Amino acid sequence: MQNYDVIIIGGGVIGSAVARELCRYRLKVGVLEKESDVCTQTSGRNTGMLHAGFLYKPGTLKAACAVEGNLEFDQVARELDVPFKRTGKLIVGFTEEHRQRLLQMIERGKINGVPGMELIGRKRMDEIDPSAGGNFAIYCPTSGILDPFLYTVALAENAVKNGAKYHLYTKVTGHEVLPDGMHLLHTAGKGDFSARWVVNSAGLQSAEISAMLGIPGYVIQPIKGEYFVLDKKAGVFARIPVYPAPTEKNTFDTHATPTVDGNVLVGPNSFPVEDGEDYSVSQSGMDGLQESGARMFAHMKRDYYIRTFAGARPKRIDPLTGEIQDFLIERRDDVPGVINLVGIESPGITSALPIARRAVALLREKEALTPNPDFDPVHRGIRRFHDQPADVQAALIRENPDYGEIVCRCETVTRAEILQAIHNPLGVCTVNGIKVRTRASMGRCQGGYCETRITAMIREELGKKVEEVCLGNGSSYMFTGYVKGGDRT
Numbered sequence: 001m002q003n004y005d006v007i008i009i010g011g012g013v014i015g016s017a018v019a020r021e022l023c024r025y026r027l028k029v030g031v032l033e034k035e036s037d038v039c040t041q042t043s044g045r046n047t048g049m050l051h052a053g054f055l056y057k058p059g060t061l062k063a064a065c066a067v068e069g070n071l072e073f074d075q076v077a078r079e080l081d082v083p084f085k086r087t088g089k090l091i092v093g094f095t096e097e098h099r100q101r102l103l104q105m106i107e108r109g110k111i112n113g114v115p116g117m118e119l120i121g122r123k124r125m126d127e128i129d130p131s132a133g134g135n136f137a138i139y140c141p142t143s144g145i146l147d148p149f150l151y152t153v154a155l156a157e158n159a160v161k162n163g164a165k166y167h168l169y170t171k172v173t174g175h176e177v178l179p180d181g182m183h184l185l186h187t188a189g190k191g192d193f194s195a196r197w198v199v200n201s202a203g204l205q206s207a208e209i210s211a212m213l214g215i216p217g218y219v220i221q222p223i224k225g226e227y228f229v230l231d232k233k234a235g236v237f238a239r240i241p242v243y244p245a246p247t248e249k250n251t252f253d254t255h256a257t258p259t260v261d262g263n264v265l266v267g268p269n270s271f272p273v274e275d276g277e278d279y280s281v282s283q284s285g286m287d288g289l290q291e292s293g294a295r296m297f298a299h300m301k302r303d304y305y306i307r308t309f310a311g312a313r314p315k316r317i318d319p320l321t322g323e324i325q326d327f328l329i330e331r332r333d334d335v336p337g338v339i340n341l342v343g344i345e346s347p348g349i350t351s352a353l354p355i356a357r358r359a360v361a362l363l364r365e366k367e368a369l370t371p372n373p374d375f376d377p378v379h380r381g382i383r384r385f386h387d388q389p390a391d392v393q394a395a396l397i398r399e400n401p402d403y404g405e406i407v408c409r410c411e412t413v414t415r416a417e418i419l420q421a422i423h424n425p426l427g428v429c430t431v432n433g434i435k436v437r438t439r440a441s442m443g444r445c446q447g448g449y450c451e452t453r454i455t456a457m458i459r460e461e462l463g464k465k466v467e468e469v470c471l472g473n474g475s476s477y478m479f480t481g482y483v484k485g486g487d488r489t
């Protein structure tokens, strides 16, 4: 049995932010994650917007955490080396009714503490982004875009650097409280773990884990969102995220968002599903996105489609009325040693560190924590060869010839970067794990050229058999055997 001071169930952006914040103290921290990596679930299936915080009801945790997370993000991005651009955002309207809703939104933004929002006309919109649809818009200067994969990975790797231990492929299946008050967690095939404290950051499964830990009654309704990813050729036309005026229920329909790497995301739509982890997309959903996306983004053309994907927002709903609830961040005296984070839907990426600080503050109410003098908040990611000026690229190749070999031609990712990714501090060894860390296979050909080469490199570097290398989760094997004899090592 492995023993920790604190065990975190779920290593997405929330669990990883909590792990990092706990490492500021002298604590033995363990993270149990059922999947092959930290951003395979909701944290890797979203828009990557750093929300400003004007959408949420004043006084809620969603409003407070979004504004706090937004305003501190320049420093966070520098500290953790996360690709981030404070682009601003347009929320566009076509009708008088839209104008009224946008004016209400500016008022709500002011109450929540969002600086600089203003209503602008078409002329100013054209100066900001001529590809944006609409007759008028709110311009919100504090909104931004970030790489949600690299943010989650950076939080997790920084936690590991500061002493946390991640257990991947480790699904928590049961829980007991021992006579001395310690929590005992059973896992599927990875043995038992014990800890004084358990943090529930299990995302779509957070209500289930909450009940397992002794706090029943919460309900999570997964709300699916589907997306198109557009080629960088479309990205040159997208300067700024463009959202439609909010619906009557104060949610946003399809929007067009540039990514930090120069692609465009069109989506998400929004509909309830039973299985939040069914990430398939539907033809009808994609047809709808084509139509609604074209209203937001003038260059929404089929020639630009390179991929689709989906995610599901873990919305906590009132079991009786179905009404959507605020984030839940709780510690209860009747269930000692549990910090419960339930219903962390959007703006969860923006709010990850503010949520984590609140979770740690709840723990500190019960236990005096000793600061960790060795805590180092700085993380350095893998340096992107593609983004370097020519003289730096030449120097890199002179220093290390592996920078001279391009493995992913669409995104110009070198062998040197792939090797660094294969030897990542979390021990992730899937092809998708390399993809999110380097962008290899994220380009126009979607891995047609480089996936087999990456598979071979994982096999060589980690001493695996080719049949053992997976694309992502579970049994998604890249190869299942040989058609004609061949080398079986």
Ligand SMILES: Cc1cc2nc3c(=O)[nH]c(=O)nc-3n(C[C@H](O)[C@H](O)[C@H](O)COP(=O)(O)OP(=O)(O)OC[C@H]3O[C@@H](n4cnc5c(N)ncnc54)[C@H](O)[C@@H]3O)c2cc1C
Pocket (backbone or CB within 6 Å): 009, 010, 011, 012, 013, 014, 015, 032, 033, 034, 035, 038, 039, 040, 041, 042, 043, 044, 045, 046, 047, 048, 049, 050, 051, 170, 171, 172, 173, 201, 202, 203, 204, 205, 209, 224, 225, 226, 268, 311, 312, 313, 314, 344, 345, 346, 347, 348, 349, 350, 351
């Ligand atoms: C379509 C969409 C768009 C969004 N857009 C934005 C946006 O633009 N900006 C923004 O701020 N937010 C956005 N969000 C919200 C944001 O993505 C989430 O709030 C955030 O990623 C939640 O992080 P998490 O760590 O709680 O969840 P997850 O990333 O799902 O992590 C939970 C982890 O728990 C693990 N787990 C579950 N059960 C167990 C178990 N029994 N044992 C071990 N591990 C377990 C899971 O495998 C998972 O990895 C969006 C969400 C969606 C779906």
